Amino acid sequence: MATEGANGVEINGASAEKKAVVFTAVKPQLFVESSKASDAVAFYKAAFGAEELNRVSHPKRKADQELPLLLSAEIKLGSTSILISDLSDDSTAPVKTASSGLVFCLETEDVEAAVDMAVKAGAVADGEISEGEGTCCGGRVGKVKDPYGIVWVICTPAKKFANVEA
């Protein structure tokens, strides 16, 4: 795989001028413990008002199990698509990743309402809503953890980065 570029792509540091690779979509895909993906989709609808765009179940699993293995459900949150999938042995899903950490930042004008909605849907508030100091927004910031272990930072984009130097 690490051979000469079949398409003549040559990268030198940050420049990729020679042949631009264009990404038409970037979609985070979250794997949750099987078979909780369907529950997770329902949760994200209730907690964040996500819209389900499509859902693909594993065709072979349907005959064997009552709960079909969810290969992926695509939900839309704001203008972003997020894929939710059951983690399984026979899929192309990765093993548990050991990444240092991930949160999703949700920008909204009404942090209180958003946190409230998420908590009523089953998320757990992590601390009080406060004036943030920068990690992803500079305005009001609330934080919730969902039942699947994902942390969502809910914040206002106003005055972002006003208190730190660029």
Add this chain to the structure above:
Amino acid sequence: MATEGANGVEINGASAEKKAVVFTAVKPQLFVESSKASDAVAFYKAAFGAEELNRVSHPKRKADQELPLLLSAEIKLGSTSILISDLSDDSTAPVKTASSGLVFCLETEDVEAAVDMAVKAGAVADGEISEGEGTCCGGRVGKVKDPYGIVWVICTPAKKFANVEA
């Protein structure tokens, strides 16, 4: 936090009609081992042609350390913003999350070129490029793991989900 909604939001299952919470942006934020965030940003520029939109360093750290703690750098990949941050004790960053797994799906018409670019920048190809069977795309699929532990699935969106039932 789990009190009556200050804004009168009432959620019942998946319906959130009463007061819509609008998310104006959804940004995944990746925390990498401190102080590798700056390297990670350079890598994502080289590997995926990401564009750096802004960068916020910790103001107090600048005097103490040569490498400033990167509170967050926002990079644009396709039309998606991703935040890259150094994981630190004194920030609002979460501790290491124990999520089941996360990958990023990148859709592009030229999987070979994209994988090649990423590998040349330092990512490790995970298997051969092949015709996918569905997890995030139904077309050609390649997979790379970046130096920071994140798995990127690079695929063509063509014929997506053609081989599985909805």
